[in-house]
Amino acid sequence: MTSTSGALARRLGLRDAVVIGLASMIGAGAFVSLGAASDLAGALAPLAVLLAAGVALCNATSTAQLAAQHPASGGTYHYGREQLGPWWGFLAGWCFVLGKIASCAAMALVIAAYLVPEPAQRIVAALVVVVLTGVNLVGVTRTAALARVLVSVALVALVLTGARLVGGVLLGAGGSAGSDAADAGAAIPGPLAGSAAGLWDGGLAAVLGAGAGGAAGIVLAVAQAAALMFFAFAGYARVATLGEEVVEPRRTIPRAILLALAVVAALYLALSVVLVLVGPAPGADGWGPAPFLTALDAVGAGGAWHAVITVGAVAAATGALLALVAGISRTALAMARERDLPPVLAPVSPRFSVPQRAELAAGIAVVLLVLLASDVLVAIAASSFGVLLYYAIANLAALTQVGQWRLFPKAMQVIGLVGCLLLVAALPGRTIVAGAALVLAGVAYRGVVLAVRR
Template identity: 75%
Template sequence: MSTSVGPASSGALVRRLRLGDAVVIGLASMIGAGAFVSLGAAQDLVGTLAPLAVLIAAVVALGNATSTAQLAAQHPSSGGTYHFANQQLGPWWGFLAGWCFVIGKIASCAAMALVVAAYLVPEPAQRPVAAVVVIALTAVNLMGITRTAALARVLVTVAIAALVLTAGRLVVGLARAPIDPTEGLDSTDGDAGATHLSTIPGPLAGQNAGLWDGGLAGALGAGSGGTVAIALAVLQAAAIMFFAFAGYARVATLGEEVIEPRRTIPRAILVALAAVCTLYLTLSILLVFVGPAPGGQGWGPAPFLTALESVEAGGVWHAIITIGAVAAAAGALLALIAGVSRTVLAMARQGDLPRYLSRSSNRYAVPQRAEIVAALAVLALVLLASDALVAIAASAFGVLLYYAVANLAAFTQEGQWRLYPRFLQVVGLVGCLVLVAALPGRSIVAGLGLVAVGLAYRGIVLAARRRGT
């Protein structure tokens, strides 16, 4: 297939991304959140059981990844599961997937921008700096998808290098002063060896969290340390960790711009997922051996800064992990903005969003209007959202529902397009629904409200069209 490109016609995109570019975009989409936010939150929730939460999230992600790869091979067009579900299940399912993706990933973008700012400046200046980061990275995306991939490659390389160096320093620190990884376990409970969650601080766990703040795990008494309640808390931690895996399918939303999509997209998704799963599991185990976090306040939004302090590594090591965190979160934000804009583009083409947003740039072959609108929504959340971790939980709600629809769509595929057994789609679907139910109650209520608004909007638009005809 020819890779030459010329001016794009109105609304048309160009195939420019090779396998390496696609893998890098997937890696950049995942590594920002997983290493620098979600791992610490999972550790705060369930302590030494955090690696189990990582594995559960990875299994659900694997089911979703195979579904997404299989769908993208058959339907290589922009829009991801919005497009796939439209083709396999019908327009209402497609709209639900697209709407959940847009609201979930706008929340993700806001979270990543706030993480970048948190590492760069103190609290009073964080929101303005986060807004500047969003504007700058949107400008990069507006200059073309190849520039997006090139910058993502640089950012993800810096982030991985920082994490590997930091992991090595933590290992050295642990070897010098070994820490008992069983610290924080309560042997007096009825469940020997179970993590006593009431002693673990964090915004999503504790005896007084209740249904509203702690979700199903809090409602059933996760703080008591009972086996069932601990299992539910682990699922909640897995739901938060899933946010960190969701970038594996970012390349599927760019399907119209990938060279040889039937071959490239499945390989890119699986390679990126395997690499990041290995990295996350290793980092989570290291945090277990370092933890619990000193001071009783939890790991916070920068768990590896805290971990380095715990092994008495400061100075240059703080600079290394800060540079890595900024690069990783910026890389994730860069790819997220590109992915959201492509879904907005696909929905606008079908009339599910204003058709004004479907026009792309003739010079750079990017959906400029969709990109700008997505960036404006992210800016609004950056300036108004209370907390990066709250944004992560909100994002997980939308993204998990998005992938639930993807698994349903993949389950219906037949013949030459069936690349993986249906068992994997069942695992992905059930896993998504279970993790949604385990999220904090506030995120579930807000997410359902936004989904209802979107469905009502589409109903009103369709009714208006029928009256017009």
């Protein structure tokens, strides 16, 4: 490759593509979102997981169908431009970048929370982002190799921990967890439990009085739990954003997306059932940002088991962050090529075949958010807002495909579009307002750029 703005090399096969999708999803869902979903929906958390998985499946078919026709970097930014027009493409790309920067910040903070005490967490999280950005700068094949190791470690840790929790429940907490764990296991957790209920303030649930309980409260609790769980499923599209680097994209991308999604959906459903079996969180703060550490304590398992889940959590979050930074940079690359972002981000390294300037810009943005963010769950909600709107546009774009490119029924795209919009409406009011303001800021930026060109 002789030009710094040329095409990316096709190096990723089916196995690498599936691993990148798994590494992008396994992390938030298992180690953060499941706890928040359980706090909100209680015993109905598995239903929230299924709802999120159903919306994700519809979105995945749209993404796979679009990626097969348009195998280039940029994901729905590129698809939206091709199928709907430049403005739709810009909105998709802008929402993706906003949502995934929030995702990266959440993952980095989770890694730090497991490694060091509170005073040093933000600095460690920022250092983690710097290191993983450096890994991405030296080539996507090395990214895929490292992701394979990290996701394997995370899967082993989750399976072992899940087995230990089930064993503790079957043995009645083994007699070592104390009466608190026994009492927790005897109760059926209800919706709107724990500190996660505070996420409802100012949103649709507050308007409809969900906090007062009743059928409306339960439905809205499950809907918001599903919106938070959707954050954990969103990584399957990372394969599509790397479409310019995938071998045989028409065949590889759809298979990789659906395989990765199926594995993760089964895993999340099983883990949500395990948390229900353990019982309600044994404290006023709910399951917290590390639900499986809390669950292990509830069944009397500590020490070595804490080490197992900590290693798994750090590996999973690291793998997710690694793939997320790569996905953001590829979308930024595509937007810069079309001058929707500054063209200075467009060059591709002739040595490593990666968009190094876009990688650096993404890393800097995540570091800034890590240093300024207030809460992991708030970051997750912000990510869900951007990503759900991104997939809504993907479903809309897929609806316009015809002929040989229509791989799935239109009904799946309609369900995906409606599902995305409903889950956005279920998010906290403050998240919706802040997200809408950032989207409008992006629209204003593009409007100014277009006016200056004219």
